[in-house]
Amino acid sequence: MTSSNVEAQIRGRLTEAGIRYTDGRRQVVAALMNAQGPLSAAELHSQIADSVPLSSLYRSLAVMADADVLAPHHGTKGITRYELAEWLAGHHHHLVCVDCGAVDDIELPPRLESTLHDLVEAVAESGEFAAAGHALEVVGRCKACA
Amino acid sequence: MTSSNVEAQIRGRLTEAGIRYTDGRRQVVAALMNAQGPLSAAELHSQIADSVPLSSLYRSLAVMADADVLAPHHGTKGITRYELAEWLAGHHHHLVCVDCGAVDDIELPPRLESTLHDLVEAVAESGEFAAAGHALEVVGRCKACA
């Protein structure tokens, strides 16, 4: 999916939900499209060079996550990072640094994905838990912290 | 490993580190041994029936996590839950409810574990990220929230 295509998809989804695709939100989406992993409100705020106050940023993130345009990732120290939702960014997983908390995207071999998918189905069939998806984290130390 | 055995291991590890295995900490460990998944400070606090103030609880959790007796799990709403470290509780994964945030333990088929282990090694060998382990979350809705 091209960048402008993603933007169009987002605009459509938001409009459907009666949510405006404002300039501040466009900046958030642009930053997330360029990022190699999910970003926190603080990280976004510094990238966007203070043109959007933190409170508005938090509100935009919440609204867009609600509309399933963004997806949250919960990391260390109570920090929530956001990324484009799977239907926009594609299914992937994360490399998480135990020291600094940085998160990078990673793709798994199709066979492993398929195995994980089967696992989720098996859990769902047990009836004890309505399993809907999976998230794998490979934990370790990033280059900067190693 | 039996309960009393786990206790002995914990006592040993803490003593080594010059940390006392006090009554409050024993209560935390007991609650975690009975739990079917990681518990937050608030959840522990209500179980322990206020016999330990929250601040002491947080301190005990931090100290024991530092000593590698407990392991943290970061969930929604900036809530950190703790469980016994892997060397005490055995390797396992989690079922996470997207609604209430509750977490349950789950074991994976050995073949899947082995595949995940191989994946971590492959990532580590790439040299870009010092991969050390993996954590899989099966996400969905728990029985209460379904």
Next chain:
DNA sequence: TTCCTTGCAAACGATTTGCATTGGA
């Protein structure tokens, strides 16, 4: 006696919210 631990209250940091204002369709 030496340190670790405890309890309370105050401090923190990430995130949320009330309210009045601005702006887009």
Next chain:
DNA sequence: TCCAATGCAAATCGTTTGCAAGGAA
């Protein structure tokens, strides 16, 4: 015009910390 979005400041909430008192080795 109408309703969503914004900005600021104040409020929340999970968590941390300073400090003085208590407790185990």
